[in-house]
Amino acid sequence: MSQATAQKPRLKTSAMIASIAGEGQATRSAPFGHALVELAKQRAEVVGMTADLGKYTDLHIFAKAFPERYYQMGMAEQLLMGAAAGMAHEGAQPFVTTYAVFASRRAYDFIHQTIAEDNLDVKIVCALPGLTTGYGPSHQAAEDLALFRAMPNLTVIDPCDAHEIEQIVPAIADHRGPVYMRLLRGNVPLVLDQxxxxxxxxxxxxxxxxxxxxxxxxxxxxxxxxxxxxxxEQDRVDVAVLHVPTIKPLDTVTILREARRSGRLVVVAENHTTIGGLGEAVATTLLSSGVTPPFRQIALPDAFLDAGALPTLHDRYGISTNAMVDTIKGWLS
Known part of the structure; x- marks a missing residue:
């Protein structure tokens, strides 16, 4: 090895970094983990369960606060879901964490048969949703919303930021029945508080x-x-933003009210494949109600996505801010 090669600094990859905070953006650390601890202080029935991913789903914070109510099931997602169902049958309220790919693809049948069919009070909270990791198709849950929207009895939620996650935790605890929630972990941006x-x-x-x-x-x-x-706005284009955190049940009343206003291009933007997610849910709502504004989608392609650094991938697949600006400008021209 030459001296020049030996002295060359190693480049760090950001492929697995799940935080999508921009440089200088306000963040809050592990909002889910801290919110669950606060909830558990008030509710003795709350338990935390995971499949070897406590540290990577912020559940380690709960484990430290309530070690007697924390269950580490090992690398066995199907067992995790079956055990959570059993705990719920006995009166516990399990908050179950894993990666979104493992819940939606590996443990789908166990969720369907042991949790959803019996309408059990299990909250499934999953990290690395959509394109929030660069580790390629094995870890990118680009189709999770489509899969879980199709499951009866299941409420499906996709939060925006730390502010919303902190509010969702007690809200879904109050809701009796199974919930699937996408999770942003680590240092999560703060946006909606503004x-x-x-x-x-x-x-x-x-x-x-x-x-x-x-x-x-x-x-x-x-x-x-x-x-x-x-x-x-700097180009004198006036843009409204309607945030839809609950994918199922969908707030069709608000969506139709806003889409009926004439003269606006309607764009659905989601961190999910174009198939089966919010875009198709909104399109179905509009068409079945006879509301037909100009309609476009910004979403991930129906493809196995590349591995790499998240900023590069978000540009490549059109979900970065700059890519979205260029796309919408093109539609308006």
Whole structure:
């Protein structure tokens, strides 16, 4: 090995980094873990369960606070879901964590048969949703919303930021029945606090109004949509943003009310494949109600996605702020 090669600094990969906070953006550390601890202080029935991913789903914070109520099931996601069902039958309220790919693909049948069919009070909270990791198709849950939307009895939630996650935890605890929630872990951006936002299960919220474009978004794409609206404002393009955190049940009343306003391009933005997610849910709602505005989707392609650094991948697949700005400008031209 030459001296030049030996002295060359090693480049660090960001492929597995799940945080999508921009440089200098306000964040809050492990909002789910801390919110669950606060909930458990009030509710003795709350237990935390995971399949060897406590540290990587922020459940280690709960484990430290309530070690006697923490269950580490090992690398056995099907066992995890079956055990959670058993705990719920006995009166516990399990909060179960794993990666979204493992819940939606590996343990789907166990969730379907042991939890959803009996309408059990199990909360399934899953990290690395959509394209929030660069480790390739084995870890990218680009189709989880489509799979879980199709499961009867299951409530499906895609939060935007730390502010919303902290509010969702007690809200889903109050809701009796199974819930699937996408999880942002680690240092999670703070965005919605600037808009006086309050999460309500099953409700969409208009965060800003605009006369030319309506972006209907969920999850991390809401923070992107808000950035896009600010960027396009400089070009005198007036953009509204409707945040839809609850994918199922869908707030069709609010969506139809906003989509009926004439003269606006309707764009659905989601960190999910174009198939089976929020875009198709909104399109079905509009068509079945006879509401037909100009309609477009910003979403991940129906493909196995590449591995790599998240900023590169988000640009490549059109879900970065800059890519969204360029795409919407093109549609308006």
């Amino acid at each position: 808009y006086g936002y309050r999460f309500e299960l099953g409700r969409a919220k208009l965060l800003r109004d605009g006369a030319e474009v309506l972006i209907i978004s969920t999850g991390i794409m809401t923070m992107r949509a808000l950035d896009v609206a600010k960027e396009l």
